[in-house]
Amino acid sequence: MFDPYVNTIYDYVGGIDDIRKAKVRTIHPASFSLVEDCARILRAIRIAARLGFGFSRDTARAIKHLAHSVLPLDKGRHLMEVNYMLAYGSAEPSLRLLWRFGLLELLLPIQAAYFVRDGFKRRDKKTNMLLSLFSNMDKLLAPDRPCHSSLWVAILAFHMALLDKPRDPLVVAVFSLAINNGGDMEEAVSIAKRISKPHAKGIYHELSEPQDLDLKTLKKQVLDLGVFINRALSNMTDSYYVSQAMSSYPKAPYSDLVFVSLHLYLKGVKIFECVNKGKEVGFVGKQGGKIDYELLGMGSLQEVRHVFARVVFDTVYPLDIGCG
Template identity: 40%
Template sequence: MISHPSWIVLNILHKGGFEAYLVGGCVRDLLLNRIPKDFDVITTANLKQIRNKFHRAVIIGRRFPICRVHIKGSIIEVSSFETVAKHDEEKGKALSSLVPNRCDEKDLIRWRNSSNRDFTINSLFFDPFTCNIYDYNDGMSDLKLLKLRTLVPAHVSFQEDCARILRGLRIAARLHLSFSKDIERAMHDLSDSIAGLDKFRLMLEVNYMLSYGAAVPSICLLQKFNLLNILLPFQAAYINQQRSVKNSMMLMKLFFNLDKLVSCDHPADSSLWVGMLMFHLALVNNPQDALVVWTFASVLYHGNWKEGVEFARENAKLDVKFVPEISGFSETKSDEDLAKEVAQFAALVQDSVWALTETSNLLESMSRYPSFPCSGLVFIRRALQ
């Protein structure tokens, strides 16, 4: 299950006289018999030595620089034990009293690095040449229990890096993990802090949640911990209202179907879930006849108006009454009227991108839910339309 490009990187470093391990989430996923989203390597070589070992490699990052290796059409991120050791010299002194018993020099290097990671299940090292797993934080035990636990108290961990809140939710959603009690409390207490994250980082984390086959559980967890109303306030208000009146949720049905089509090894492009949000937002604000919606989707799928209309007329039906999205169902609409209404709806879908990319338009859309709070945060780039 280890990718061929990862093996090439590991072998080149190993033959160069360096120790090289798989580390973090890929080890966790392999142990759970899941295909990892990506593979991260850590080595005893320094960054310059790593870069010199490969034809196409570049050092990126300021605070925690890594070497990004381009190989066989893939990108493998390779970090150095030296980087964390230099960055956390003072922390290393403070941790010296906590060194595990019977810890040799190699153990000490791995242990110090593991102590800087976010969750216990992400702190595992795997040596593919000896088939040894190194676990200094009871990560294996938590993995067997399917439990998410931070290495330090959760409030401290999330205050150090609030993006860990989103990462924790994403991992829990994909792997069906339970939370330790201190993580639950910390997530509730510190949820507002994610609004201060860089917009690129927010986009990255949300894309990981929605594009890799676990969108529905991710949305549910974001809603549970009051994070959806920060990231996607319109959608959070919609879900809140639909639950209160016990209506079927078209939005969740859309993402449920997306989850059946994508996975970690076959993720969706971010433009797909952004397009789905645009499509749904347009329907909530401008309910449409079911035949119009069927035709719009069918023409997109077939790439041909005639085939799309024929398919829609043959298969269109209203099994579930989606409110407020669907206004009714007309079987007698002429092709001319249908074309006009589909074109109008397509324009509405396209225009709805502004509510996802411009704060003023988001606030205008939120007038539909006057009693629901709105963060005013937008992090989706206009170029994704």
């Protein structure tokens, strides 16, 4: 507690020492505190991810042991807590911590199944496309500059679609550019054809070998990617589909948790529909690359599309490969 009149901090629980040690710790014994309120488990993950903190030994042990207790929480609470983790600039470390403590397979079993299949290890940095997507998103966000939840839902659906069917990097480039410019496929193709930066094929198995695609085939594959993304969005709202995600792994806990609401699903569909419908009537392109964070937080379609396209493009065409 801080007394501003005398500029004094009163610390009765050792909080300052915990901050100096970069540790998250419950005030009462963790086994009691996390049973008393299981939502503290999710808050602890969020705080540690945002600050880059670790956990005290008893807190870490209790989180792992009691992870399953978060399932009975209301779906709205699940969505709120996951949004706090993914929308405020610390999505990538949040996913790592959720995986480490056995929470990812409960909250996001589809993504947990991908981590298992991908052979993910804690030290993997650049070979996990899902983490790379969220790492690039994190670079554009902050606790005081969050995004609307539809952005991270769109990224999850986009990645699921690539897992179902890997795509040529050029197809992904055209798709993301078309999203950014309101569905103008001709302009997207024209820009994508001029890309000279090296792509990340060979780093992510979600990208297929580049092919010499003619214009008709290229456009057809871009449209097909949109179909797969819409299917992925639908699957995220299907409790049976979600429950089957980890069914190949006998030791995995059962979870059919679906917290993506109908409203959020429809917001996600709206982001991508311009690709299949063609250039939107009256569309005015965004001037410059500056993000309007107020509009992004409110879920402005143009801002969400713009940031989505930047995240995808920066992941498929990273700056740190092919240099030197």
